[in-house]
Amino acid sequence: MYCRLGGRAVMKERIIQFGPDGLLSGVLRESAAAGANGLMLFNAGVVHRIGAHRLNVKLARALHEPSLRFDLSGQGESPAAAAGLGFEDQAIADIAAAIDALENEANVDGVVAIGMCSGADHALRAAVVDPRISGVVLLDPYAYPNDDAAGADLLARAADPDRWSRKIKSLMLRRDDVGDTASGNGRRTGGGDEIDQGRPLAPKEEFAADLTALVQRGVRILIVYTGLVRRHVSKPAHFFKTFAAYDFEGRIDVEAMPHTDHTFSTIASQETLIGRVDEWLRRRSSAACDRRAS
Template sequence: MRERVIRFGKGVSLVGILTDAELGGRADSPGIVLVNSGILHRVGACRLHVHLARALAERGFSTLRFDFSGIGDSPVRRDDLAFEESAVLEIQEAMNTLGRSTDLKTFVLIGLCSGADMAFKAAQVDARVVGLGLLDPWVYRTPRYYWTRYGARLTSASAWASSFRSRFLANRSREPGLIAEADEGEELDLPTYVREFPPKRQAAAELKCLMERDLRLCCVFSGGQSDYYNHAGQFGALFRGAGVQGRLNEIFQPEADHIFTNLDEQQKLLAALLAWTSSEFDSKMAPLSSPEARQAG
């Protein structure tokens, strides 16, 4: 397997790893760009991007994973662009570079969390994107979400009793002197990251535009997204009016956490993404090495 460190982009400032397709690839197959999330660099959460890039190479897909400006080995930008703007530009620069290196004309973007958000934004402005693999993307609660989460409790006498006891103990804990340490903790002002979803109507309109381009979509939801997603098919039902039917592959891994730390869950994720890319984009197939062999790299 051939992997190359490359520098690209404006000022040749971005650093990435290009993994060449083992079978030489096909001119009509898309290149794949793996988009980082948050402050993670190009290896991805729990080395997910390393494993995925190498597995995709075995299937005949050339892949580029890279560091956004100011993360990993890529220096900070010299302009004042917001991250949402610079990330889209840098994803496009990654597609340009992968295209020049492989003669590929179309691309699939795969990202987790904020990486999924940036991949979606890039797809809106660049018609070369023919597929999106979104891991824990934005999603919105539905009536069935609330029933799945609360329905059984509403009809359970033991659940009502447990709720009463919890509220009673919580009220007692607020009495002075019961938990002296609590007041000290409340004084801490720790920074937190808050991910903002776009308004649902805006998300639906933007998704509809992509579906009208016949873009192919794979959405994988983990148990770590349970505040917004808790049953298989929720995303498809939510955005049925956007035309996702026949273009969406929706997967629910309730036992996985948000960054897929469990190796069994990560292998399920890899298998799902490999099956989707191969079925949707018809690359040459290659026998996969064992999961153990891929993890060793």
């Protein structure tokens, strides 16, 4: 565990090739502080390792911990693996190789995996099977229907004069849609059982079981939900109510950013996210340092 002593560690970046055949490609951000936490960032969907809007680079550089951002096999700069594993199993094997690299090259003690969307799925599954992962930051992991969130969303829409204006225009023009909302990027927000372009939703019990396994092992968890799933979660209370049977309140940190889009397409939303993750990591570090000192 990395106990901050004040000031910022000097960081520098180095390209590394790692994995069983040295085929995985990543950028290691090193710190002189031995025994620090390591951060691990990787692909979100089809985006290469820099992340949507370069968010992985921004996170790695803002969080002042040693980090490895890398491409999973077959994505970005990393060629496909010859191992013949399925996509999910290969991702877990790649993440294990990345932890090896972080331990060997950056002398870290414990790893926090940060994943967005499908990357969150990989981070969660890897954490379940790899005890070296001591924390996970899950950006828009699976979300499940919640009546309170759905009702809040419905009320917000009903109170929106722009929507009524559009509806009236639509009726007057006898058209279903007056076309004021852009279409064509293939994603509608907030509804349905799939949360991102065909990504299948895991059964709620399976997701809860994975989280439970991590909580029982003492893994710290930060979940951030965006407006993509605001009909399911627009306040942390919605998540805890959805999973009331699992007693996650006080054991999992949940943030809701219902006015932010799935990929944090504004600079302000990116800064808010980075600030929240930084603050969460600091709380996590200081709590561990306090335990160590007592």
